[in-house]
Amino acid sequence: MTRFGEQRLRSARSRFIPLLFTAALLLSGVYSTCAYAGPVAFALPAAYFTADGPRSVAVADFDHDKNLDIVVADEDAGSVSILLGRGDGAFWPRTDFKTGSGPYSVVAADIDGDGYADVVTANMKAGTVSVLLGFGNGTFQPKKDVAVGKSPKALIAADFDKDGRLDLAVANSGSNTVSILFGNGDGTFRPRLDVGTGGGPSSLATADFDGDGYPDLAVANRNDNTVSVLRGNAFGSFGFRWDFLTGTRPSYIAVADFDKDGQPDIAVLDEGANQVTIHKGSINATFVRGRDYNAGSRPVYMVTDDFDGDGNPDLAVANEGGGSVSVLTGKGDGTFEDAVDFIAGQGACSLVSADLNGDRAADLAVADRTANTVSVLLSTGRSR
Numbered sequence: 001m002t003r004f005g006e007q008r009l010r011s012a013r014s015r016f017i018p019l020l021f022t023a024a025l026l027l028s029g030v031y032s033t034c035a036y037a038g039p040v041a042f043a044l045p046a047a048y049f050t051a052d053g054p055r056s057v058a059v060a061d062f063d064h065d066k067n068l069d070i071v072v073a074d075e076d077a078g079s080v081s082i083l084l085g086r087g088d089g090a091f092w093p094r095t096d097f098k099t100g101s102g103p104y105s106v107v108a109a110d111i112d113g114d115g116y117a118d119v120v121t122a123n124m125k126a127g128t129v130s131v132l133l134g135f136g137n138g139t140f141q142p143k144k145d146v147a148v149g150k151s152p153k154a155l156i157a158a159d160f161d162k163d164g165r166l167d168l169a170v171a172n173s174g175s176n177t178v179s180i181l182f183g184n185g186d187g188t189f190r191p192r193l194d195v196g197t198g199g200g201p202s203s204l205a206t207a208d209f210d211g212d213g214y215p216d217l218a219v220a221n222r223n224d225n226t227v228s229v230l231r232g233n234a235f236g237s238f239g240f241r242w243d244f245l246t247g248t249r250p251s252y253i254a255v256a257d258f259d260k261d262g263q264p265d266i267a268v269l270d271e272g273a274n275q276v277t278i279h280k281g282s283i284n285a286t287f288v289r290g291r292d293y294n295a296g297s298r299p300v301y302m303v304t305d306d307f308d309g310d311g312n313p314d315l316a317v318a319n320e321g322g323g324s325v326s327v328l329t330g331k332g333d334g335t336f337e338d339a340v341d342f343i344a345g346q347g348a349c350s351l352v353s354a355d356l357n358g359d360r361a362a363d364l365a366v367a368d369r370t371a372n373t374v375s376v377l378l379s380t381g382r383s384r
Contacts, residue, residue, distance in 0.1 A: 039308040045375035051077035054367040060108035060117035063138035073106035089357030100126035109157040112187035122152040150174030161236025171201040199223030207264040210285035220250040248272030256313040259334030297321030305353040346370035
């Protein structure tokens with residue numbers, strides 16, 4: 001067979017496999033059709049296989065072809081799955097790369113400053129983060145592990161000390177700390193700084209909450225129903241902390257200016273109450289609790305994006321108990337419309353929003369832990 005023929009066969013298979021798998025799920029009752037919901041709607045999900053126990057998902061252009069690709073942290077397999085994107089919302093079959101034991105969260109960022117996207121995982125069982133530096137062709141160097149606190153569940157990448165190099169913040173649910181790893185700019189890190197939080201930190205986000213020009217942190221503490229605000233400084237350390245109450249068993253946190261007053265607000269996903277709680281921010285890094293909104297069954301992960309194209313930040317929630325995604329569209333005043341649910345895969349436990357097919361609308365990729373798949377939901381609503 002000619003190289004051109006092989007490419008055509010591979011292209012046909014990449015389209016056929018997810019469509020066939022989705023059709024099988026529809027017949028089995030795992031998926032069902034989704035009605036158009038005003039300005040927000042998604043096509044039926046296409047399912048792509050991952051390794052065992054997908055737990056977290058992120059996107060980046062790993063092969064430098066200007067199309068977004070997907071990385072999934074596979075907790076049970078101790079690996080990440082890379083699914084290279086075609087640019088039309090479809091993806092090639094996965095390639096797996098080893099991480100530390102129990103990767104629970106994943107981020108994609110250029111850690112070593114070479115212009116290529118890298119992968120970092122927080123490994124809950126190992127108490128480490130794994131750094132996989134990208135070659136720019138969709139493959140990666142072998143992992144390098146860095147010790148953090150006990151049972152790390154979440155991480156983010158940001159420049160906390162303002163030196164132009166990406167750093168990491170890791171939420172350690174077993175030691176009630178956040179580990180700050182200051183980057184050297186080459187994929188390595190200086191010795192970590194541990195900062196205390198509330199009980200059982202499960203998620204974190206960053207923004208300049210106090211308006212001093214330095215990144216701060218907000219941490220959802222699952223065990224004591226609080227959010228810890230850690231105020232940053234010129235050194236990248238977080239010397240001042242205060243906690244405030246939120247809903248029951250907060251599992252995830254997201255930050256945006258929901259009321260468009262110039263101050264970042266906080267949305268907290270309360271797994272124990274199946275709801276989202278909005279906390280409105282002010283210039284002195286304090287927050288006032290706003291309304292609660294219903295989500296689906298056992299909501300565990302949340303992202304913010306403009307899904308309806310009206311310029312206001314919205315929320316999308318992964319509901320692990322219902323295998324669905326709840327979308328709450330923002331009104332621009334800090335309040336939201338009631339949630340509209342869309343079917344994803346079984347055990348939907350993480351999601352990421354991005355334009356996966358080039359139509360300038362926010363699509364979703366959802367990690368389906370029970371199904372060992374990642375579901376891609378392409379937007380059919382308004383473009384931005």
